[in-house]
Amino acid sequence: MRFQPTADQQLFARTVRELLEKECPPEAARAGFSGERWAKLREMGMIDMLASGMTEIDLVPILEEAGRAALPEPLIEAALIAGGALDGVVTAAVGSRFVAHADVADVIVIERDGALYSVRREAVTLQPVETIDAARPVFLITGGLESGTVLEADRDLADNRATLGAAAELLGLASRSIEMAADYAKERHQFGKPIGSFQAVKHKLADALLHVEFARPVVYRAAWSLSQRDETIERDVSMAKAMAGDAAAGAAKAALQTLGAIGYTQEHDLHVWMKRIWALNAAWGNPDQHRARVASAVIA
Amino acid sequence: MDLAFTTQEQAFRAQCASWFGQNLPGPLASMDTPEGFEQHRAWEKRLHDAGWSAVNWPRAFGGREATLIEWLIFEEEYYRAGAPRRLNQNGLFLLAPTLLEFGTEEQKQRFLPPIASCDEIWCQGWSEPNAGSDLASLTSRATRDGSEWILNGQKTWASRGVYADWMFGLFRSDASSERHRGLSYILVPLDAPGVTVRPIAQIDSEPGFAEVFLDDVRVPVANTLGPEGDGWKIAMSTAGFERGVVLRSPGRFMATADRLLELFKERGSPAALQDDVARAWMSADAYRLATFWAVSKLMDGGTIGAEASLNKLWWSEMDLYMHETALRLLGDDATLDGPWLDGFVFSLAGPIYAGTNEIQRNIVAERVLGLPR
Numbered sequence A: 001m002r003f004q005p006t007a008d009q010q011l012f013a014r015t016v017r018e019l020l021e022k023e024c025p026p027e028a029a030r031a032g033f034s035g036e037r038w039a040k041l042r043e044m045g046m047i048d049m050l051a052s053g054m055t056e057i058d059l060v061p062i063l064e065e066a067g068r069a070a071l072p073e074p075l076i077e078a079a080l081i082a083g084g085a086l087d088g089v090v091t092a093a094v095g096s097r098f099v100a101h102a103d104v105a106d107v108i109v110i111e112r113d114g115a116l117y118s119v120r121r122e123a124v125t126l127q128p129v130e131t132i133d134a135a136r137p138v139f140l141i142t143g144g145l146e147s148g149t150v151l152e153a154d155r156d157l158a159d160n161r162a163t164l165g166a167a168a169e170l171l172g173l174a175s176r177s178i179e180m181a182a183d184y185a186k187e188r189h190q191f192g193k194p195i196g197s198f199q200a201v202k203h204k205l206a207d208a209l210l211h212v213e214f215a216r217p218v219v220y221r222a223a224w225s226l227s228q229r230d231e232t233i234e235r236d237v238s239m240a241k242a243m244a245g246d247a248a249a250g251a252a253k254a255a256l257q258t259l260g261a262i263g264y265t266q267e268h269d270l271h272v273w274m275k276r277i278w279a280l281n282a283a284w285g286n287p288d289q290h291r292a293r294v295a296s297a298v299i300a
Numbered sequence B: 001m002d003l004a005f006t007t008q009e010q011a012f013r014a015q016c017a018s019w020f021g022q023n024l025p026g027p028l029a030s031m032d033t034p035e036g037f038e039q040h041r042a043w044e045k046r047l048h049d050a051g052w053s054a055v056n057w058p059r060a061f062g063g064r065e066a067t068l069i070e071w072l073i074f075e076e077e078y079y080r081a082g083a084p085r086r087l088n089q090n091g092l093f094l095l096a097p098t099l100l101e102f103g104t105e106e107q108k109q110r111f112l113p114p115i116a117s118c119d120e121i122w123c124q125g126w127s128e129p130n131a132g133s134d135l136a137s138l139t140s141r142a143t144r145d146g147s148e149w150i151l152n153g154q155k156t157w158a159s160r161g162v163y164a165d166w167m168f169g170l171f172r173s174d175a176s177s178e179r180h181r182g183l184s185y186i187l188v189p190l191d192a193p194g195v196t197v198r199p200i201a202q203i204d205s206e207p208g209f210a211e212v213f214l215d216d217v218r219v220p221v222a223n224t225l226g227p228e229g230d231g232w233k234i235a236m237s238t239a240g241f242e243r244g245v246v247l248r249s250p251g252r253f254m255a256t257a258d259r260l261l262e263l264f265k266e267r268g269s270p271a272a273l274q275d276d277v278a279r280a281w282m283s284a285d286a287y288r289l290a291t292f293w294a295v296s297k298l299m300d301g302g303t304i305g306a307e308a309s310l311n312k313l314w315w316s317e318m319d320l321y322m323h324e325t326a327l328r329l330l331g332d333d334a335t336l337d338g339p340w341l342d343g344f345v346f347s348l349a350g351p352i353y354a355g356t357n358e359i360q361r362n363i364v365a366e367r368v369l370g371l372p373r
């Protein structure tokens, strides 16, 4: 047994981090979907990761990086649900009523009677839904759901993979939020001192970090179970989503409190990260729903 | 990344489980009573004779050179079987790793084997009446006289100090020094003239603590662990083992988590507590995963620094949460004597010893997040 990402996995994640620092700086994360960036993600092999033989474990550090950057593109939908098998801009409504970025998609993966289908965007009727996360607009499909081409894919596997992907992105979003807060706490002075020297601030951020650091191995274990098609997939994926979601929601709250009023504006970047945390925390099952799944698995 | 145990690891697990299956003693009295102490010592002898007392140590000192992963497997099987608490924890889990890292060859040969066999029981002599969280303010002193130290001062809260044969302590060896400088890490035989040990009853009424008074106690300078004056650095290494993966392996918490699931079912699976029970189980399982994560990092040549403080926060608060949840499940049986109540009382100390959780949060904020002091 050896429970650490391999050197290759770490290297690929570093490459992705560098790419995203360039291609998705905070201004871009605020602006939302970009077709140009989508093409770059394709070129980097990030959409086709599963199709090109990478495992769920390989994907975790990459999705964590996507979370760090608050990458707006539908990476979870395209890379984990559709599995990279489709061309163009791909999104999905699997395991969720809402479809992110449906307006810019060429293809949408939908579910019907336990099977997955791909439909052209033009074939369905979309209804925009107002949400808090403007950089990741979502839609309801109100018509055209009977159309599409059946995909050779396991619906539950796709759902579990998407849930894992959201958990991994949440880790990255949370880590970056804590870093933003810690950076601010070193610079901002009140009472003649950096606010980061006050213990109430220190302990809040230490707690936030604690929950993120203990959620990370849990997310990797879920990826392992998926990659092995273990019997414990449901339990492990749910545990990952519950713990990463709670950790991220806690990190968002701690970061906002640390920033004070500036954090409550759109002038500081934190709100972009916070809103994505809320969005992904609620998507594909929230922590309470997933804990209930863990409970029924362990209290057999 | 490979979470599957190798065939060798599986064989090791089977070997542990089978030995515990055949050799487990019945319930023992508390190790802080004279009777319980002797019972625990007898159990430790049995473990040692079969080569199980310090599995990951070098063979030369009584171990079987198991890998860290195998050590975690041993711990899982140990607590799954319901085996007794380890009598010589301070020696096995705190002093021994420090000796292996900083001790001279003579010190290792002299001190390690009797730790493994439990012929010599150790206590930790760090805290003083006026030096708790602020350990660097300690005033017990070591004065050099030729090849001997003369020790004076008072140590307190030494766990199992009442029955211990030896104490590893921190002393100010340079009278002109302040704070972290000028301290030495000294090994003190408690039967030396000038040592007085006074028991202190803990919250459960057993004498789990001792106060240790030192009046002109002479010990050889050769009993200094690491260089003279470097005691703080060596002590922080011991503290790393105490907070990190060594002192509190996940096996024991998983055993508690599994008992909690049983208790939940026994009590009719009350819906109001299901979410809390799931949280408790998940916290223990997450700790187990984080430990395999950390140990794999160590085996790959990595190190664990201030992150050990995150570890200490997690295990101490998770252990308390599991026991609080159990007591809630027990309803009006919660205050009856029994393993859950004992465990609850013990878990209450977790956020205090090994450096309080307030201090750990300071360390995480300052050394991991880089916030100003």
Ligand SMILES: Cc1cc2nc3c(=O)[nH]c(=O)nc-3n(C[C@H](O)[C@H](O)[C@H](O)COP(=O)(O)OP(=O)(O)OC[C@H]3O[C@@H](n4cnc5c(N)ncnc54)[C@H](O)[C@@H]3O)c2cc1C
Pocket (backbone or CB within 6 Å): B123, B124, B125, B126, B127, B128, B131, B132, B133, B134, B156, B157, B158, B159, B160, B349, B352, B353, B354, B355, B356, B357, B358, B359, B362
């Ligand atoms: C069960 C048990 C076993 C122990 N075993 C041993 C042993 O074997 N050997 C040994 O040497 N010691 C032992 N100790 C002692 C332990 O190390 C000390 O209790 C601990 O370091 C705290 O010191 P204190 O009790 O003097 O509390 P204090 O330091 O007086 O602290 C009291 C409170 O103030 C808070 N506080 C103090 N400073 C700060 C700060 N800077 N910021 C925020 N809050 C602060 C603390 O967190 C705590 O809540 C044991 C303690 C217990 C409970």
